Amino acid sequence: MTAAGRPSVPRLHPKARLQHDDVRGRDVLLYPEGLVALNPTGAEILELCDGVRSVAEVVATLERRYGAAGEGGVERDVTAFLDGLAAKGLVTYGS
Amino acid sequence: MDPKPLWLLAELTYKCPLQCPYCSNPLDFAGPRFKRELSTEEWYRVFREAKALGVLQLGLSGGEPTLRGDLEDLVREAHELGLYTSLITSAYRLTKERLAALKAAGLDHVQISIQGADAELSDAVAGTGSYGDKIAAYHYTRELGFPLTVNVVLHRRNLHQVEALIRLAESLGAERIELANTQFYGWALHNRAALMPTRAQLDDAWRVVQRERARLGTRLEIVWVLPDYHEQYPKPCMGGWARAYMTVTPAGEVWPCHAAGRITTLTFENVRAHPLAWIWEHSEAFTRFRGDAWMPEPCRSCPRKTQDFGGCRCQAFLVAGDAGLTDPVCSLSPHRHLIDAAVAEVERAAGAVEWTYRAAPASRALAAKG
Numbered sequence: 001m002t003a004a005g006r007p008s009v010p011r012l013h014p015k016a017r018l019q020h021d022d023v024r025g026r027d028v029l030l031y032p033e034g035l036v037a038l039n040p041t042g043a044e045i046l047e048l049c050d051g052v053r054s055v056a057e058v059v060a061t062l063e064r065r066y067g068a069a070g071e072g073g074v075e076r077d078v079t080a081f082l083d084g085l086a087a088k089g090l091v092t093y094g095s
Numbered sequence: 096m097d098p099k100p101l102w103l104l105a106e107l108t109y110k111c112p113l114q115c116p117y118c119s120n121p122l123d124f125a126g127p128r129f130k131r132e133l134s135t136e137e138w139y140r141v142f143r144e145a146k147a148l149g150v151l152q153l154g155l156s157g158g159e160p161t162l163r164g165d166l167e168d169l170v171r172e173a174h175e176l177g178l179y180t181s182l183i184t185s186a187y188r189l190t191k192e193r194l195a196a197l198k199a200a201g202l203d204h205v206q207i208s209i210q211g212a213d214a215e216l217s218d219a220v221a222g223t224g225s226y227g228d229k230i231a232a233y234h235y236t237r238e239l240g241f242p243l244t245v246n247v248v249l250h251r252r253n254l255h256q257v258e259a260l261i262r263l264a265e266s267l268g269a270e271r272i273e274l275a276n277t278q279f280y281g282w283a284l285h286n287r288a289a290l291m292p293t294r295a296q297l298d299d300a301w302r303v304v305q306r307e308r309a310r311l312g313t314r315l316e317i318v319w320v321l322p323d324y325h326e327q328y329p330k331p332c333m334g335g336w337a338r339a340y341m342t343v344t345p346a347g348e349v350w351p352c353h354a355a356g357r358i359t360t361l362t363f364e365n366v367r368a369h370p371l372a373w374i375w376e377h378s379e380a381f382t383r384f385r386g387d388a389w390m391p392e393p394c395r396s397c398p399r400k401t402q403d404f405g406g407c408r409c410q411a412f413l414v415a416g417d418a419g420l421t422d423p424v425c426s427l428s429p430h431r432h433l434i435d436a437a438v439a440e441v442e443r444a445a446g447a448v449e450w451t452y453r454a455a456p457a458s459r460a461l462a463a464k465g
Binding site: 014015017019020021023024028030031032033034035086087088089 | 099101147148149151152177179181203204206240242244270271313316318
C-alpha cells in the first residue's frame with residue numbers, strides 16, 4: 001500500500017525483460033544497454049509483479065510462502081527493492 | 096574467476112549509406128579484410144556460441160545492419176536464444192513494415208542515430224539526406240512499442256544543439272538519449288582536427304545536460320559519454336580489456352572492442368577458424384591485456400588501476416605508439432602532451448577545418464596511402 005493507502009500495482013517496464021543466465025546460474029533483468037543481476041528473492045518478487053497484484057498483495061504472497069506474516073521485514077524489503085528499480089525506470093507503479 | 100563476456104557487438108556489414116566523418120569503423124572498411132561477410136548460418140553459430148559463453152546483450156550494428164536482408168532471421172535466432180537484442184541503425188529508408196517484422200521476430204530495442212537537431216545540420220554531417228527517414232522511424236518505433244534510444248555523436252559542429260537534441264528526444268517519447276562525445280578512433284581520429292570541440296563548447300553542453308537531467312528525471316535518461324581528451328583520467332574502456340565485451344566484425348574477426356582491429360601488433364582470430372570460446376579464453380588478442388599483469392608504470396602502482404584498467408589500449412597504440420602503455424589521456428601518462436597538443440590546436444584554429452566523409456572511395460584511397 002502507498003502512504004495514502006491506495007493500491008499500487010507494480011509492473012516491469014516494457015523495455016525490461018527477466019531472463020535466466022544459465023552460465024552464471026542466476027536471474028537477470030535485461031534492458032537497453034544494461035542489466036541488473038538478481039538474487040533469488042529479487043527474481044521471485046519480480047515474478048509476482050504481474051501487473052495485477054498490488055505491492056501489498058506481493059508482500060502478502062511472500063509472507064504466506066515464508067510464514068513471516070505481519071513482521072514488517074518482507075514489506076520493507078519488497079518496497080526497497082521495487083523502489084530501487086523504479087528509480088532506474090525499470091518498474092512503474094499503476095493502479 | 097575468469098571473466099565471461101556479457102556483451103556482443105555484431106557488426107553485420109560495413110556497408111552504409113551514411114558517410115559520418117566520425118565513424119568508428121576501420122579506415123580500411125572497404126578493403127579485402129572485411130570483404131567476405133559472414134553468412135546467416137555463420138552468425139547463428141556465433142550467437143549460439145556467444146550465449147553459451149555468457150553473453151546476454153547483443154548489439155546488431157554495422158555499417159548499416161538493415162542492409163542485411165536476413166536481419167529478421169538473425170533477430171529471431173538471437174531472441175530464441177534469450178539474448179536481449181538492440182538494433183543500432185541510421186534508419187535510412189527504414190519502413191514501418193520492416194520494423195514491424197523485426198518486432199515480430201523478437202527485437203527488444205531500437206537505437207537510431209541522428210547527426211543534428213534539424214535537417215540541415217543532420218544531413219550535412221551524415222553526408223546523406225536522412226533526417227526525414229530518421230524522424231519517421233522514431234515515430235514508427237514508438238507506434239510499435241519499442242523502447243527507443245536516440246544516439247548523437249557530438250563534436251565541434253553540433254555541440255551547440257545539445258538542448259534542441261534533448262528536446263527532440265523528449266518530444267519523441269524516447270527512453271534514452273545518448274550524447275556521445277566523439278571518441279577518436281577510426282574515421283574520427285582521421286578527422287580529429289575538424290571534430291575536436293572547444294573547452295567552452297563542452298562546458299556549455301554539460302551545463303545543459305545537468306539542467307535537463309534535473310528537469311526530466313526518469314522520463315528521459317540522458318547518457319553523457321565523456322569527451323576523454325578533456326578529462327584528467329582515462330575512461331574505464333570497455334570495463335577493462337576482454338572482461339565483458341567482444342565485437343565480431345562483418346567478415347568474422349573477433350576484437351575486444353570495435354576499435355581494436357587497428358592495433359597492428361596484435362593477432363586477431365576469426366570465427367571461421369576457431370570457436371568463440373577459444374578466442375575469448377586463449378587467443379593472443381584477448382589475453383594480452385586482460386587483468387593487470389601487463390601494466391607499466393604509472394598504472395602498475397596506481398590505486399586507480401582497478402577503476403580505469405589503465406584506460407584504452409587502442410588510444411595508447413594510436414596516440415602513443417604502443418598498446419601496452421598507459422592511456423595517454425591520463426594526466427599521469429608521460430605522453431599526455433600529445434593529447435594536450437590536439438586539444439590546444441582547436442583553441443588556436445580560426446574557422447572550420449574540412450573533414451573527410453566516410454565512404455568507400457575515401458577508404459580505398461587512404462588504405463592505398465597506408
